Amino acid sequence: MSDILLQTGGLGFGYPQRNGLFGKPTLREVIKGVDLAVPRGSVVGLVGESGSGKTTLGRLLVRLLKPTSGGIQFDGLEIGQLDEAALRPLRARIQMIFQDPQSSLNPRLRLGTTLTRPLGVHGRLKGKRDQRERAAALLSLVGLPSDFAYRYPHELSGGQRQRAGIARALALEPDFIVADEIVSGLDVSTQAHILLLLKELRARLGLTMVFISHDLSVVRVLCDDVAILHHGEVVESGPVARVFGAPQHAYTRQLLAAIPLPDVEPGWLDESSVVSPQQQGSAA
Numbered sequence: 001m002s003d004i005l006l007q008t009g010g011l012g013f014g015y016p017q018r019n020g021l022f023g024k025p026t027l028r029e030v031i032k033g034v035d036l037a038v039p040r041g042s043v044v045g046l047v048g049e050s051g052s053g054k055t056t057l058g059r060l061l062v063r064l065l066k067p068t069s070g071g072i073q074f075d076g077l078e079i080g081q082l083d084e085a086a087l088r089p090l091r092a093r094i095q096m097i098f099q100d101p102q103s104s105l106n107p108r109l110r111l112g113t114t115l116t117r118p119l120g121v122h123g124r125l126k127g128k129r130d131q132r133e134r135a136a137a138l139l140s141l142v143g144l145p146s147d148f149a150y151r152y153p154h155e156l157s158g159g160q161r162q163r164a165g166i167a168r169a170l171a172l173e174p175d176f177i178v179a180d181e182i183v184s185g186l187d188v189s190t191q192a193h194i195l196l197l198l199k200e201l202r203a204r205l206g207l208t209m210v211f212i213s214h215d216l217s218v219v220r221v222l223c224d225d226v227a228i229l230h231h232g233e234v235v236e237s238g239p240v241a242r243v244f245g246a247p248q249h250a251y252t253r254q255l256l257a258a259i260p261l262p263d264v265e266p267g268w269l270d271e272s273s274v275v276s277p278q279q280q281g282s283a284a
């Protein structure tokens with residue numbers, strides 16, 4: 001078994017674009033020749049300014065998009081050109097969490113139904129009681145009380161919704177998760193709770209993750225490795241301490257200068273430094 005769970009080689013992607021009313025559509029390349037390796041059990045940060053291609057690359061990695069060139073190897077299997085039927089058995093193993101959990105939480109369904117629906121789809125539910133127990137276990141995994149199973153998404157705070165989004169992604173016990181800007185839009189204290197939760201889940205479940213963020217300080221506390229994306233190309237990658245401590249590429253230096261890292265110790269996100277939702281009285 002290789003130490004690398006997911007690897008891309010020369011990965012490229014272009015969105016079709018119309019050229020005038022009668023012109024033939026062409027591809028506008030937004031991901032170019034990306035070589036990325038995600039070791040098992042690691043969290044790899046993907047950073048870059050707005051429009052650099054982070055979301056597109058994330059969607060390629062989970063095969064919501066099909067590459068226009070290059071390949072993606074997942075657990076030794078080339079998945080870049082697989083069609084939907086061939087991808088189906090892999091879908092449970094690869095999940096994406098979005099910035100806006102609204103998109104993964106159906107507003108008309110109670111949380112318990114949303115969380116356990118993927119289990120039902122994959123034939124892993126044994127009746128109503130099992131469904132209730134699985135929903136409670138998933139809620140507890142992300143620090144939410146079990147009676148939240150009866151709530152609708154609009155009855156949750158932003159942080160609670162993001163916890164629910166994480167629970168939904170974890171329902172099928174995936175091996176690989178792409179998290180796309182999942183703490184953007186949350187206040188700083190809620191961000192810290194969610195990051196701490198991810199750290200705990202990672203340790204407990206041995207998750208392998210690509211963590212997309214424009215916030216370098218968040219990447220520094222959570223990620224082992226980081227890849228810097230610029231105009232669809234990875235211009236630099238490696239261990240976070242090395243890339244942020246001694247950036248080699250001019251663009252990385254520019255990014256670091258533009259977004260100064262707060263002067264925090266790498267260990268600031270320890271359990272002792274963050275009040276848990278239970279301690280606070282309500283789940284953040």
Ligand SMILES: Nc1ncnc2c1ncn2[C@@H]1O[C@H](COP(=O)(O)OP(=O)(O)OP(=O)(O)O)[C@@H](O)[C@H]1O
Pocket residue numbers: 015030048049050051052053054055056057214
């Ligand atoms: N569905 C689409 N159709 C056509 N072009 C798109 C589509 N989605 C994104 N793009 C273009 O692809 C490029 C990369 O966009 P992408 O959203 O991947 O970047 P990003 O780094 O995630 O940006 P942000 O941080 O703002 O979300 C941009 O130029 C964008 O305009």
